[in-house]
Amino acid sequence: MMVLWRKLLAEFLGTALLLACVVGSGIMGVNLARGNDAIALLANAGATAGVLYVLIVVFGPISGAHFNPVVTLVMRLRGELSTREALAYVGVQVVAAIMGVLLAHAMFELPLIQPGTHARTGHAQWLSEAVATFGLVLTILLGVRHRPASVPALVASYIFAAYWFTASTSFANPAVTLARSLTQTFAGIRPGDVWGFVVAQLAGGAVASAAASLFIAKRQHESDVASA
Numbered sequence: 651m652m653v654l655w656r657k658l659l660a661e662f663l664g665t666a667l668l669l670a671c672v673v674g675s676g677i678m679g680v681n682l683a684r685g686n687d688a689i690a691l692l693a694n695a696g697a698t699a700g701v702l703y704v705l706i707v708v709f710g711p712i713s714g715a716h717f718n719p720v721v722t723l724v725m726r727l728r729g730e731l732s733t734r735e736a737l738a739y740v741g742v743q744v745v746a747a748i749m750g751v752l753l754a755h756a757m758f759e760l761p762l763i764q765p766g767t768h769a770r771t772g773h774a775q776w777l778s779e780a781v782a783t784f785g786l787v788l789t790i791l792l793g794v795r796h797r798p799a800s801v802p803a804l805v806a807s808y809i810f811a812a813y814w815f816t817a818s819t820s821f822a823n824p825a826v827t828l829a830r831s832l833t834q835t836f837a838g839i840r841p842g843d844v845w846g847f848v849v850a851q852l853a854g855g856a857v858a859s860a861a862a863s864l865f866i867a868k869r870q871h872e873s874d875v876a877s878a
Contacts, residue, residue, distance in 0.1 A: 652712060654735060660713035661739055662746040664705045668717050669750025669829050670757070671701040676836035677758050690836055695813035703806035710802065718823040719743055720855035724787055727859060740825075747829035755833065766831045766838035770818060775843075776850040778816035783854030784861075785812060786822045791862035824848045 675697030679690035706715040714730075716722045719740045726736035752762045789808045793801040812820035821827045821839070827848055831841040839847070 654738065657713040657735070658738055658742045660709040661716060661742045662749075664709045664713070664715055665717045665743045665746035665825060666750040666753065668698075668701060668705060669747045669826060670753045671750075672698050672826065673751050673754035673830070673833055673835055673837045674757060677754065677760075680836045691813060691819065694819075694836065695810050698813070699806040699810035702809055703802045706802040706805060713739075717743060717825075718786075719825050720783055720787065720823065720851050721790060723852075724791070724855050724859045743825040744828060747825040748832060751829045751832050754835075760835070763832055764834045764838075766840050767834050768838040768840060769843065770839045771843045771846055775818045776846050778818035779821060779847045779850035780854035780857075782812045782816045782818065782820040782822040783851040784858040785854075786820075787855045787858035788862055791859065792865060795862075795866055818847070821847055822851060822854075824851055827851070 672694070676690065676694045679693030679697075683689040683693070705717065709715045714725065716725065716739060722731065722736050722739040722743070725731050726733065731739070755762050755764070785808055786805070789804050790801065793804045797804065809820060809822070812822065821830065824847075827839060827844050830837050830839050831844050832838075
């Protein structure tokens with residue numbers, strides 16, 4: 651059985667690298683897009699999807715590659731983690747996400763701490779975050795159940811798409827949301843807007859967990875009937 655410190659190290663490195671990519675690719679995209687926000691978002695989405703695929707493949711066998719407190723809490727509710735492990739995962743994810751933002755700032759010679767100024771609030775943004783997180787968690791749970799080898803590609807593809815079809819550009823992660831409140835770059839969010847995103851993300855994750863349970867229970871029942 652994998653010792654906890656190895657799992658936490660995997661979660662730390664994965665989450666930090668994810669945030670460094672999210673913020674760093676946003677900075678680079680804006681620098682190169684010459685005012686074209688669509689090109690900047692395309693670069694940001696593509697880089698994020700790419701690094702997610704790599705990080706899930708590399709760290710998935712070690713920690714499960716959660717990189718997200720909502721995913722960790724859902725896995726705790728489903729009995730995949732103990733309470734101690736889940737709390738440790740969430741703590742590490744939050745710290746690592748902040749470190750990833752600082753790393754991105756350092757690489758681009760920006761002030762390390764810069765409270766976000768990008769307004770992201772209102773019912774449309776909150777609904778977007780609930781939808782984005784619902785889809786992410788459902789993708790993970792059903793993917794692990796039916797196509798485990800495809801989970802890295804499934805998650806990366808979903809996040810790439812969600813960057814474009816949600817009004818919020820799909821944060822879908824409380825640790826990511828909190829960390830992005832420390833940057834004034836393309837990926838930022840005002841600190842006061844974080845709570846609305848986090849509540850919506852938790853709600854989306856809870857609904858996705860319930861929906862996945864219905865699908866999995868129905869399939870298990872059908873299998874039991876077929877084998878009877």
